[in-house]
Amino acid sequence: MLPENILTNLPFPSEFAKKAEELLAADEKVLFCLVGDLDLKGLYNQSAVLTTDKRIFAFDKYHEGGVLIVDLKDVTESKVKRMYGNAMLRVTCGDKKVDLFRFTYSVASLADGAAIFYENLAKGNDPLKEVELVEATFKKMKSFCPKCGRALSSAGAECINCASKGKLVKKLAGYILPEKGTLLFCFFLSLITTSMALAPPYITKMLVDEVIESSNLKKLYQLVVTLLLIYMVQYTIGTIRGHYMRKAGSRTVTRLRNDIYAKAQYLPMAFYDKISTGSVFARISGDTNNLQAFMLRITQEAIVQAFLAVGIIIIMFSLNWKLTLLSLIPVPLVVLGARYFGQKISPIYRRIWRRWSSVSAILSDTLPGVRVIKSFTSEDRAINKFNSYNNEWLQEDIRASVLANIFPHAVTFFVTCGSLLIWGIGGKWAIDGEITLGLLVSFISYAGMFYGPVNFFASLNDGYQSALTSAERILDIIDAEPEQNFGEGNMVESLKGKIEYRSVNFSFDKIKKTLTNINLVIEPGDIVGIVGTTGSGKSTLVNLFMRFYDNYEGEILVDGVNIKDIDLQSFRSKIGYVQQEALMFRDTIFNNIAYSNPSATVEEVIHAADVANAHSFIAKLPEGYDTMLGERGTGLSGGERQRLSIARAVLKNPSILIFDEATAAVDSETEELIQTAIERLISGRTTLMIAHRLSTLRKANKIIVVDKGEIIEFGSHDELMALKGKYYKLIEIQSMSEKIRKNKEAENFE
């Protein structure tokens, strides 16, 4: 019998279960199952792997008899072969490779766990112990948010996706709410103006029917003055209201923008790997405006217009119900037309936006790269590319403009037809003496006014569509999952600096595994050199420690605590991280150094610059520490910028230091300067140093050799040299080329 609480990702298919029960030996213990979604030929189908303490059962209709059985003790190797969109779990038994089971990426991380399990058994480990690791992977996969089905970081944790996601309207209402005082005031004002707008046609009727008829001059002047007063009040109030509305609107959009920007700061690196900064720009600048305009329209105009419409209808009905019905005839046409129009135009708005964000993307991409453009004399190409994107935007915009203009004019046309009806039929009634001339004239005015609200509500859909797309894109950012910070509030004073990686696996995109089964212990105070060819995963290894990416499997610990359990900001503030590219901001040198600790005193900054071998060159600059750097720190050489970034790290007084090829981009003389700066800085601190040139690792007491995402060698320099493996080879190659370089230099001097 299969146990009830069997460890599996999905319910184990009953047809496989039946077969398994027949095949299982009495003393065989089922450890875990994997249920997959592809058959061996790559079609969607059920397949599964069941692992016991003795054997593996692979169920797939293409295995002979529907099941393939492998003895665990025959397995010598096990691997997940990743292909595009799918992968294969494969074991090697002696010299025979066996494909067990095929699956899409949905199951890939579990299969990785299984592969590691088989391998560890092949090494002779205890299955019951190893299965705990598999269990942990399953648990992680199994902790889904009950609402949205997304994986949670731990069972029972709050789903970041759902927690931040509310109803669109509710969310946006939050931005308008602080303006409710102003908005209520404006609303009150607009009630006054609206009621006043209802009066003039009625007064016209009085003028025509009573005053002119009876030649009452006194009353004529009275009414004209009344009209004048009404207009004056109406437009004065209109002006005041306009001002307050704009103020409320601008404040709302400012809040929205601040929020998006703040939110964008806390988004994980993985977000920025996928999205272009241009499209973030477009959201912060364009979409917020669009949305703001709409929110005001809906909160203010909509109510006012509805009020107006109801007022007019009531007055019209009280004047003459037959004429009223007559003038309402075109309304259904307008409403139906509006719906149709909305469906047509909304995809166009989306496309316009996409084009616009391409244009912004080009801007944010090429302007900072203007140096490259000039050096390849490709100004023309840049211009042409920009022109063509801009033109694509234009095409879409023109297309939208056609539609967007047809509609309101069609509405006006129908409305005009409505007034023709009133003239034609109502005119006859007036001639027949059924109604008065004044009534007819005022009716024409009311009918004209009535179509204001109708037009408004009809075209509201248009604005609604474009606002909806904007809102969605803004919520893309506001609702994006921020960096997970489960240890929030769990501050650390300082770190001793013991670092541990336990079975860490990581992949950026699931297609290719970037890090495989990393196990590592670094003691406090260790200076660890990390070497390997480019692309082997060195930077990724430390990026995981920096918590730039947290969707890895396994655990990373510092001082015995899972780094995910420590407050993110507190954790990062204890690490000094110096990258190959020293990125500075458009600010003074002083502020750039003090960036890591804005409360530092002048002398602390100078001291830091001194430690970093930067003070001497800064002192020589005409404007010293006040020198303003350009965008990204232009105006300094690469080596100088690098020393500033080391000064930053010094000022931060971190517990752990990470250098990612800090000296790769500088000449050997500057390298020496930087190297001595680094050596001064690292004393007593746990240091991870990724180095391109092995000669820079002279202080390292441990070396990690990374190759294709795996740690292949780990030990002291002497141990690794004795091993005569990859490290030995790398040293040989580099010392050889070093010799050649020295010889060349010597030749040149002679």
Next chain:
Amino acid sequence: MDRIYIEYDNARITKGEGILLNVELYDGRKFENLEARRLFPITGLDKYITLLDEEGVEKAVIRDINTLMEESRENVLNALHEYYLIPKITRIYEAYEKYGLLKMRVDTDRGKYSFDVKNRNNDIKHLYDGRVLIRDSSDNRYEIRDFRQLDKKSQQVFNPYM
């Protein structure tokens, strides 16, 4: 570096182990168990197929599959079809939003399947040639060959999300 380009009949490509290929060049050189990978998986499906050995080292490049001898062509196409699992969506039964995910139920050339799309602005791409590329929340890929060629119902179901 001299790259070996395979085209027309300058090489014979036969099936090797699993999805791997064996290559025999007209000058007698032989390579066994190479893996075929597209160099342009999105823009040029049948052009520039690189052949890698187990270490990932390129041994040769096929310029255009369609110029190969019939048998070689079949073998390469089969290998690619196995490696690149990008189901072609032929029918869309359902597409609706729930809790911020776009849930889809579709029929493909590899059978029926259901999946979730996380973000429709980033995960659905409409190419100029009419193809639509979709990425699901597990990073699996799907393709609609030509949206306008789908049946009316499917178009209607999916249109709001394009």
